[in-house]
Amino acid sequence: MPKLTRADAEAALRNPLAFIADRWTPDPRTVRRAALAALVMSVVIVVTGGAVRLTGSGLGCPTWPTCTDDSLTTTRAMGFHGVIEFGNRMLTYVLCAAVGWAIIAARSQKPWRRSLTRLGWAQFWVVMGNAVLGGIVVLVGLNPYTVAAHFLLSTALIAVATVMWQRTREGDAAPRPLVGKAVQQLVWFLVAASALLIAVGTVVTGAGPHAGDSSEVERIHIDWEAVAKLHAVLAWIVVTLTFALWFVLKAVDAPRGPLARTRELFILLLCQGAVGYVQYFTHLPEALVAAHMLGSTVMWIWVLRVLLSLRERPVTEPDVPAPAPAERLEPASG
Numbered sequence: 374m375p376k377l378t379r380a381d382a383e384a385a386l387r388n389p390l391a392f393i394a395d396r397w398t399p400d401p402r403t404v405r406r407a408a409l410a411a412l413v414m415s416v417v418i419v420v421t422g423g424a425v426r427l428t429g430s431g432l433g434c435p436t437w438p439t440c441t442d443d444s445l446t447t448t449r450a451m452g453f454h455g456v457i458e459f460g461n462r463m464l465t466y467v468l469c470a471a472v473g474w475a476i477i478a479a480r481s482q483k484p485w486r487r488s489l490t491r492l493g494w495a496q497f498w499v500v501m502g503n504a505v506l507g508g509i510v511v512l513v514g515l516n517p518y519t520v521a522a523h524f525l526l527s528t529a530l531i532a533v534a535t536v537m538w539q540r541t542r543e544g545d546a547a548p549r550p551l552v553g554k555a556v557q558q559l560v561w562f563l564v565a566a567s568a569l570l571i572a573v574g575t576v577v578t579g580a581g582p583h584a585g586d587s588s589e590v591e592r593i594h595i596d597w598e599a600v601a602k603l604h605a606v607l608a609w610i611v612v613t614l615t616f617a618l619w620f621v622l623k624a625v626d627a628p629r630g631p632l633a634r635t636r637e638l639f640i641l642l643l644c645q646g647a648v649g650y651v652q653y654f655t656h657l658p659e660a661l662v663a664a665h666m667l668g669s670t671v672m673w674i675w676v677l678r679v680l681l682s683l684r685e686r687p688v689t690e691p692d693v694p695a696p697a698p699a700e701r702l703e704p705a706s707g
Contacts, residue, residue, distance in 0.1 A: 394481040404489070405541040407471075407478040411496060412534040414464075414471040416670045419527045421461045423666040426578075427659040431515045431590075433458030437508035465504055472496045475537065486545055492537035499530045515590045517579030524575050528568075531670055535677045544688030551628050552683050556621055560680050563614045567676045570607040571669060577601050582657060601653060608646055615639045618679070630682045638675040645672055 399407075425431055433447070433454035434440035440447050440459050447455035476493035479486065503526045510519045550557065580597035619635045645668040652661035 390477065390480045393477055394485070397481050398483045399478045399481050401482070401541070404475075404478045404482050405538070407475040408489075408493075408534070408538040408541045411468075411471045411475040411493075412531070412538050412674070414468045415496075415527070415530045415534045416667070416674075418461075418464055418468050419524070419531070419670050420663065420667050421464055422523075422527070423663050425458055425461050426520075427662055428454065428457050430454035430457035432511065434462065434511065437511045462507075465500070465507075468500055469497070472500060479537075479541075486540075488545065489537060489540055492533060492540065495533050496530060496537065499526065499533060503527060503530065517591060517593045521572075521575035521579050524578070525572065528571055528670075528673060531673055532677060535674050536681070539678070539681045540686075543686040546687045548684040548686050550684050552622070552625065552631060556618070556625065556627070557683055559614065559618055559621065560683060563611065563618060564676055564680055566607065566611050566614060567673060570604065570611055571673060573600065573604045573607055574669060577604050605649065605653075608642070608649065612639070612642045612646065615642060630685075631679065634675065634679045634682045638672070638679055641668070641672050641675055644668065 425433070430453070433451060433456070436442060439445045440455065440462075441451070447459040472493060476490060476497065479489035479493050482489070503523065506519065506523050506526060510516070510523050513519055576593060576595070577597055577600050579593040580595045580600055582597075615635060615638050619632070619639060622632050622635060645665070648661060648665050648668055652658065652665055655661065
């Protein structure tokens with residue numbers, strides 16, 4: 374193992390990422406796994422945040438950034454709700470570690486792909502912004518509009534993490550479309566409808582019975598059942614667009630990738646719809662609400678995977694000069 378000199382230590386302090394990159398070259402599979410870990414953790418933090426709300430633990434730690442005015446961590450007197458809320462806060466550090474690993478792996482890859490590193494840093498700043506917003510949510514007593522913004526920013530994080538994961542499996546060549554303009558426009562309609570579906574879902578949450586804490590919490594003053602029906606209509610629009618997309622892709626004999634992603638999305642939407650209807654008619658049991666939240670994150674990932682499957686970015690190999698032809702041996706004279 375090489376000895377660390379004073380110059381090395383100073384270089385590490387000036388730019389630790391460059392210092393690591395000079396001494397470590399990860400396998401491409403390692404970079405892909407790091408990006409996938411960041412994506413998985415972005416989903417986990419959404420689900421555990423939902424668990425905080427569904428268990429009425431949203432104010433288990435009544436202040437921020439500390440848990441109480443006198444303690445950084447939860448105390449025994451705060452009981453179960455304090456443990457749930459503080460545990461979710463601690464998972465933010467796990468998410469930061471996963472995003473940090475993705476950044477380091479992307480920065481250390483040879484050749485360096487600046488676009489991957491930027492996607493990693495984008496995730497980091499979204500996480501930081503959402504952590505601050507989460508603190509504001511606590512400080513304003515779980516105001517439903519801030520809770521909705523907190524979830525939507527988590528959805529944006531999942532989008533960036535999904536793009537980075539996809540980009541680790543591609544090259545940096547210019548994207549080449551695999552389908553025509555009309556199909557691309559249909560998919561963008563699908564993405565927009567899916568984003569609207571998620572946004573309306575946050576309104577259902579803000580007006581529904583699961584306020585996030587056992588104390589009196591402000592709600593959105595709207596009939597949540599009427600919004601839930603609008604949510605269901607949007608869900609059927611997304612399902613219809615997905616089925617239409619699958620039909621069009623079959624008709625134009627599209628490549629296997631877009632067809633497979635669209636078929637998978639259609640199955641996920643049917644499962645998500647079944648969970649949604651069951652939870653509505655059974656008066657929103659906590660377990661089914663949690664399953665529906667998990668389904669919404671997976672659905673969003675697959676919508677983006679459908680979008681990203683419409684083009685390919687081949688890996689560009691560096692130009693390597695051909696070896697010089699072997700010199701012909703001349704017969705010895707004489």
